[in-house]
Amino acid sequence: MRSVRDRRFKQEHSDEATPGPQDSIQARNRTPDQVPVAYRERTPPMNTQLNLATLDTASPEYAARIAQYDWRRIAEDLDAYGVAILPSLLSADDCATASDLFADTTLSRMPPVEEMRSWGNGNYRYLRHSTPEIISALRTAIYPRLAPIANAWNEKMEIDDRYPITHQDYLEICRGAGQILPTSMLLEHTPGQQTLLHQDLYGDRAFPLQVAVVLSQRGADYSGGEFVITEQRPRMQTRPEVISLNRGDAVVFAVSNRPVAGTRGTYRVNLRHGFSKVREGRQLALSIIFHDAAA
Amino acid sequence: MPALLAEKPSATNLTPTVRVDQIDWDRMAKDLADGGSAVARQLLTPAECEALTGLYAQKDIFRSRVVMARYAFGKGEYQYFSYPLPDLVGELRTALYRHLAPIANGWNERMRINTYYPSEHAQYLDLCHRAGQQRPTPLLLEYGAGDYCCMHQDLYGDLAFPMQVVILLAEPERDFTGGEFLLVEQNPRGLSKAEVVPLRQGDAVAFAVNHRPAKSARGAARVNLRHGVSRLHTGHRHTLGIIFHDAK
Numbered sequence: 001m002r003s004v005r006d007r008r009f010k011q012e013h014s015d016e017a018t019p020g021p022q023d024s025i026q027a028r029n030r031t032p033d034q035v036p037v038a039y040r041e042r043t044p045p046m047n048t049q050l051n052l053a054t055l056d057t058a059s060p061e062y063a064a065r066i067a068q069y070d071w072r073r074i075a076e077d078l079d080a081y082g083v084a085i086l087p088s089l090l091s092a093d094d095c096a097t098a099s100d101l102f103a104d105t106t107l108s109r110m111p112p113v114e115e116m117r118s119w120g121n122g123n124y125r126y127l128r129h130s131t132p133e134i135i136s137a138l139r140t141a142i143y144p145r146l147a148p149i150a151n152a153w154n155e156k157m158e159i160d161d162r163y164p165i166t167h168q169d170y171l172e173i174c175r176g177a178g179q180i181l182p183t184s185m186l187l188e189h190t191p192g193q194q195t196l197l198h199q200d201l202y203g204d205r206a207f208p209l210q211v212a213v214v215l216s217q218r219g220a221d222y223s224g225g226e227f228v229i230t231e232q233r234p235r236m237q238t239r240p241e242v243i244s245l246n247r248g249d250a251v252v253f254a255v256s257n258r259p260v261a262g263t264r265g266t267y268r269v270n271l272r273h274g275f276s277k278v279r280e281g282r283q284l285a286l287s288i289i290f291h292d293a294a295a
Numbered sequence: 296m297p298a299l300l301a302e303k304p305s306a307t308n309l310t311p312t313v314r315v316d317q318i319d320w321d322r323m324a325k326d327l328a329d330g331g332s333a334v335a336r337q338l339l340t341p342a343e344c345e346a347l348t349g350l351y352a353q354k355d356i357f358r359s360r361v362v363m364a365r366y367a368f369g370k371g372e373y374q375y376f377s378y379p380l381p382d383l384v385g386e387l388r389t390a391l392y393r394h395l396a397p398i399a400n401g402w403n404e405r406m407r408i409n410t411y412y413p414s415e416h417a418q419y420l421d422l423c424h425r426a427g428q429q430r431p432t433p434l435l436l437e438y439g440a441g442d443y444c445c446m447h448q449d450l451y452g453d454l455a456f457p458m459q460v461v462i463l464l465a466e467p468e469r470d471f472t473g474g475e476f477l478l479v480e481q482n483p484r485g486l487s488k489a490e491v492v493p494l495r496q497g498d499a500v501a502f503a504v505n506h507r508p509a510k511s512a513r514g515a516a517r518v519n520l521r522h523g524v525s526r527l528h529t530g531h532r533h534t535l536g537i538i539f540h541d542a543k
Contacts, residue, residue, distance in 0.1 A: 240477045
């Protein structure tokens with residue numbers, strides 16, 4: 001199931017595969033929901049072999065693909081459940097391209113040993129700013145569709161912040177707040193590995209929706225590894241969602257809060273997301289977060 | 296994924312008690328200790344599953360019906376059986392308890408809880424009844440499209456047997472989509488862990504009612520668990536819930 005190349009990678013980085021949280025002191029002092037962010041970006045390597053795009057370049061191809069979805073249905077699902085699916089966002093070829101990035105450690109913005117472990121025992125790879133085009137193009141193309149939904153949510157939650165219509169402008173706002181580190185990442189889960197329920201908050205600025213794309217096929221490449229969301233409701237029990245995704249399917253979901261219409265007005269719910277443990281095989285996923293992280 | 300989905304011939308001619316006795320309880324105990332849940336595949340035959348599902352419409356055998364949306368427990372409904380329980384339900388409850396009680400006693404020892412569960416369910420029910428917990432807790436649950444059950448713990452009084460069993464009576468993909476059985480473990484020092492338990496028709500999952508022992512640097516720790524069901528996308532899903540303590 002695993003390619004020879006992957007196996008070699010695994011051996012070379014066997015220290016990375018150690019399961020279980022091995023938190024640093026800083027990690028222990030964090031509030032449990034937040035992932036650590038205070039990692040300085042190293043000097044970028046001279047990597048010219050890959051098709052590297054400049055910071056979040058819009059791509060007509062991805063914009064066209066994203067325009068084909070029924071965005072009214074997606075907005076309705078997000079309003080009702082805090083989660084919506086974009087079926088087949090990436091082709092099998094796209095998934096293979098993105099999966100290959102996992103093995104390329106030069107694309108990582110931090111040394112492997114410093115990749116997070118406090119929120120799961122999977123293998124995580126934060127990507128540098130000059131991320132491969134496939135990721136930056138998706139990020140740029142999806143954002144304008146989500147900004148109106150995010151603005152409507154803020155209005156309902158009586159939050160003053162409004163999100164600009166282009167991702168470039170939103171990244172400027174992040175930059176102004178000192179959030180300049182990239183947040184896109186690849187996740188790998190092998191048998192027994194999972195990602196715990198968490199929130200991807202990396203500073204004061206946070207775009208309220210994010211996207212995950214599964215790059216492997218359940219049933220063929222892996223079993224288990226379901227995408228799980230829990231929604232904590234005030235004075236009520238937590239509502240679970242389990243999302244089954246095929247290779248290339250994307251899920252859009254709330255980063256932390258979303259508004260819910262109740263009988264006595266709107267209330268806020270608090271969401272967390274994670275992956276349940278992979279039982280067999282290997283699962284790769286791509287996480288796209290629209291805010292950058294505090295340096 | 297043959298290992299997970301392999302069909303094994305079901306032993307239709309064996310009584311439920313014999314089938315319960317034939318489960319690999321060493322493996323079950325290990326799985327329960329490792330992750331708070333363990334699955335016994337094909338404990339019930341499709342015919343038994345369908346017969347139990349059919350009971351849902353017989354109002355006279357239940358003591359109460361709960362519409363989950365009324366209490367914000369979720370969406371969907373369930374009914375608690377009255378005593379005497381249907382034969383199959385009663386037999387399963389007695390037979391499962393006999394194997395789970397030693398595991399529960401091991402857990403209590405590790406968690407330094409000074410409670411000992413007697414070896415026979417009749418003796419344990421006697422304790423419940425003397426503590427004022429006299430109403431039966433086994434239940435049938437019915438979910439339709441859009442229904443779900445929030446994360447919860449089935450506690451009904453001071454006395455609680457620490458494990459319970461759910462048996463899936465419908466077949467995923469054929470009878471319904473969505474509707475995943477989910478456990479969430481609260482780690483006192485970090486993030487919660489979600490576990491989806493894949494089940495097929497007739498499979499039984501045993502899991503911790505509220506907490507289980509966990510390894511920690513200082514010896515025995517407890518992790519807190521809740522269980523629930525994710526939203527059904529299509530179809531109907533019935534389950535049988537077997538809880539070993541009775542309710543106030």
